[in-house]
Amino acid sequence: MSYPFPALMEIAQAAGAAVMQVYRSEFDVRRKSDASPLTEADLAAHEVIRSGLEQLRPRLPILSEESSPPPYGERCRWRRYWLVDPLDGTKEFIDRNGEFTVNIALIEAGRARLGVVGAPVLEQLFIGDAVARRAEKHQGGKVTPLAGRPMDGRRSLTLVASRSHGNERLQSYLRALERAFVEVSRRSMGSSLKLCLLAEGKADLYPRLGPTSEWDIAAADAVLAAAGGAVRQLNGTPLAYNKRNLLNPDFIAVADAAFPWAEKLPPHP
Secondary structure: OOOOHHHHHHHHHHHHHHHHHHHOOOOOEEEOOOOOEEEHHHHHHHHHHHHHHHOOOOOOOEEEOOOOOOOHHHHOOOOEEEEEEEEEOHHHHHHOOOOOEEEEEEEEOOEEEEEEEEEOOOOEEEEEEOOOOEEEEEEOOEEEEOOOOOOOOOOOEEEEEEOOOOOHHHHHHHHHHHHHOOOEEEEEEOOOHHHHHHHOOOOOEEEEOOOOEHHHHHHHHHHHHHOOOEEEEOOOOEOOOOOOOOEOOOEEEEOOOOOOHHHHOOOOO
């Protein structure tokens, strides 16, 4: 089964336009039951994406951050479905720093198969087909093929960390990385753009030692895999989707999936 990227890109762009309309206005911020922020942009983008995906054939179930998930007994039977985060990086949206994204992923058999990540402020779209190994960045009418840069273990390591989330476990691990490599530089970035930086060849490693949900990273996971990278649990196994618990375990994202990271990385705290 294949879905045309132009249709998915059009949906992501329309959702991005809805987000930007709110972004340019004076908007209110509410709190969900888990205390995470919610704006009208999240809901507007959700409606645009839901409506767009429902027009595609064959029609598939949609699981979005802004919808109530069906019981696991129902969704565990889904072999293919759309996994959506209409606005990843709501804190970045509220801070108006531009580092937020629109995310649409096709999940097949528990893996991220296709992904479209839109960055409305940056006017960028990242697409990835993890099976066909096609990854591209679209900006200003220009299409750039994406490939994570090779890691030879001798040059400096560039890691990317969250701009809005951090904890002492992560800080301890980052200090251990600085002892394991000759030189380590850091880049801070919000939302799923962190994974896109790896896919672009602008960073090598993204450790996430803290909570995320499946919809936060699925689209960018597909982009990164298509560019030769990977998102792995700390035990080295691939990240799985459509679990009973929709929270992700801690994970490491890498730009070069072929590099023996387990031999080089320090133990996790």
